[in-house]
Amino acid sequence: MLRIALVNLIPKTDTANYLGFNHALAYVSSVLKNGGHQTRLFTISSGLERDFDRLSGYRPNALFVYLTTNQYALFESELRARWVRLNVPVFVGGPHATSCPDELVALEGVTGVCIGEGENSALIVAQRIERGEAFEGIANIWFKRGGRVIRNDTGYCEADLDALPFPDRDCFPYKEMLGNRAIRLMGFEFLTSRGCVYACRYCINPLLRRINNSKARIRRRSIENVIREIQSVTKRYDYSGIVGFHDDIFTLDEPWLEQFAREFRRSIGLPFWCNAHINNLDEAIISSLRRGGCFRVHVGIECGNEEVRSRLLNKRISNREILEKVAMLKKHRMKIVTTFMIGLPDESEAELRQSIDLCRAIAPDWVLLSVFCPYPGTSLYETLVAEGKLDAGFYRSISTESFYSDKAAYSHNQLSPEKLSYYFNNFTKLASITGKS
Ligand code: B12
Numbered sequence: 529m530l531r532i533a534l535v536n537l538i539p540k541t542d543t544a545n546y547l548g549f550n551h552a553l554a555y556v557s558s559v560l561k562n563g564g565h566q567t568r569l570f571t572i573s574s575g576l577e578r579d580f581d582r583l584s585g586y587r588p589n590a591l592f593v594y595l596t597t598n599q600y601a602l603f604e605s606e607l608r609a610r611w612v613r614l615n616v617p618v619f620v621g622g623p624h625a626t627s628c629p630d631e632l633v634a635l636e637g638v639t640g641v642c643i644g645e646g647e648n649s650a651l652i653v654a655q656r657i658e659r660g661e662a663f664e665g666i667a668n669i670w671f672k673r674g675g676r677v678i679r680n681d682t683g684y685c686e687a688d689l690d691a692l693p694f695p696d697r698d699c700f701p702y703k704e705m706l707g708n709r710a711i712r713l714m715g716f717e718f719l720t721s722r723g724c725v726y727a728c729r730y731c732i733n734p735l736l737r738r739i740n741n742s743k744a745r746i747r748r749r750s751i752e753n754v755i756r757e758i759q760s761v762t763k764r765y766d767y768s769g770i771v772g773f774h775d776d777i778f779t780l781d782e783p784w785l786e787q788f789a790r791e792f793r794r795s796i797g798l799p800f801w802c803n804a805h806i807n808n809l810d811e812a813i814i815s816s817l818r819r820g821g822c823f824r825v826h827v828g829i830e831c832g833n834e835e836v837r838s839r840l841l842n843k844r845i846s847n848r849e850i851l852e853k854v855a856m857l858k859k860h861r862m863k864i865v866t867t868f869m870i871g872l873p874d875e876s877e878a879e880l881r882q883s884i885d886l887c888r889a890i891a892p893d894w895v896l897l898s899v900f901c902p903y904p905g906t907s908l909y910e911t912l913v914a915e916g917k918l919d920a921g922f923y924r925s926i927s928t929e930s931f932y933s934d935k936a937a938y939s940h941n942q943l944s945p946e947k948l949s950y951y952f953n954n955f956t957k958l959a960s961i962t963g964k965s
């Protein structure tokens with residue numbers, strides 16, 4: 529039995545609450561526990577010796593780290609300054625490991641990286657560590673041996689999501705999280721599917737599909753499996769608040785949704801929210817959502833200029849369609865959350881103003897606003913690097929506190945940093961919206 533430290537690097541700011549639960553680590557933890565290992569979660573904020581003391585006090589046999597791009601700089605400094613002292617294998621997975629495996633595996637102190645899905649790979653890695661064996665032949669894992677990088681095959685993903693154990697929530701501080709604002713707004717989180725059919729140029733999904741040879745387009749859990757998980761979670765934590773479905777797009781499969789909504793209403797009966805795509809909303813789908821108890825739908829709008837949305841972002845929806853679907857949602861008394869990004873490549877002030885205008889016309893209940901960040905592995909990142917507008921390694925120096933920052937990661941041709949910051953801080957006010965995050 530190994531003691532495995534699961535590591536999540538989080539900002540110190542209030543948004544840290546928002547990061548309480550992590551699906552990836554919860555799934556990985558669950559398979560490790562089923563395999564007879566012990567896991568403990570360590571949330572680490574910038575440079576705190578106290579966090580490291582807790583970590584080393586656990587005497588872990590290995591560190592399994594979840595990594596997004598915004599967490600890279602903190603990861604690298606913790607690794608170099610502290611974790612190497614533990615002298616244990618360090619494995620890294622998550623979106624940044626999937627998009628930049630070569631760079632990560634080359635780092636001193638990193639033993640291996642996981643590219644793409646990791647439940648099975650994590651378990652086999654743990655078994656090999658326990659037996660003192662090398663990591664050859666483990667799908668999705670690249671590792672270092674004697675200074676040489678060994679690249680095992682990638683592209684493995686679980687075809688049958690019901691075969692996975694339910695994610696392990698016990699390693700998260702649910703009692704504390706229950707008291708905070710994020711849980712009240714976002715609820716207990718679940719995933720009923722993996723994958724997306726669209727190919728937006730700022731999103732990881734096209735890369736995941738490439739890695740998985742399109743096998744991972746959309747996989748869905750059975751309704752029975754999802755309901756059983758929700759029942760066990762609400763019972764275990766005596767929870768009767770809201771439920772959130774974090775699936776990339778919850779509304780892709782109409783027959784599934786219709787049946788799910790009926791079953792959810794019958795056996796769970798809690799209010800829920802979900803992510804949807806404007807293209808996958810019609811009267812039938814919205815009625816199913818409503819019947820199931822859905823009170824809020826999150827839709828990605830991203831910007832107000834439809835030519836930019838289509839050409840630059842490859843999100844092919846028109847403003848007319850957006851407003852029609854919004855009206856339909858409102859007719860069904862659905863609350864609406866929209867995501868917008870500002871500071872898109874070459875975005876002019878006039879275009880940014882169009883985003884504000886569209887947001888005003890939508891009048892959502894809540895706006896999730898970000899300054900556009902070009903994540904490695906996305907085609908927009910590649911274009912910006914190729915055009916010389918972005919330093920390929922920009923993320924090496926960004927702060928983990930910058931998840932929701934008002935600064936652009938690259939040199940913006942049209943908007944000064946002051947302008948961008950002004951619009952970030954005043955977007956919702958200018959759009960006359962009261963809710964913002
Ligand atoms: C749900 C979700 C959220 C949720 C919960 C996030 C969480 N940490 O759990 C919320 C709403 C809080 C959220 C917030 C944000 N998110 Co988000 N989110 C997602 C989403 C839609 C699904 C992630 C998920 O849970 N997948 C299911 C799990 C099971 O799969 P997984 O994450 O791929 O993990 C597997 C492997 O990576 C691997 N693995 C992971 N860790 C490890 C470790 C080891 C040792 C091993 C062996 C394997 C392994 O095994 C896991 C299981 O198979 C993804 C898009 C996507 N489809 O991936 C974006 C995504 C992760 N989010 C993203 C971003 C940018 C954000 C925000 C910064 C929002 C913003 N302002 O822009 C914040 C930051 C929060 C944070 N750091 O977590 C980006 C990250 C891009 C990047 N390169 O870093 C993504 C990829 C979307 C995108 N733009 O493409 N997000």
Ligand code: SF4
Binds near residue numbers: 731732776828
């Ligand atoms: S629709 Fe959403 S999840 Fe799908 S590719 Fe576009 S941004 Fe990513």
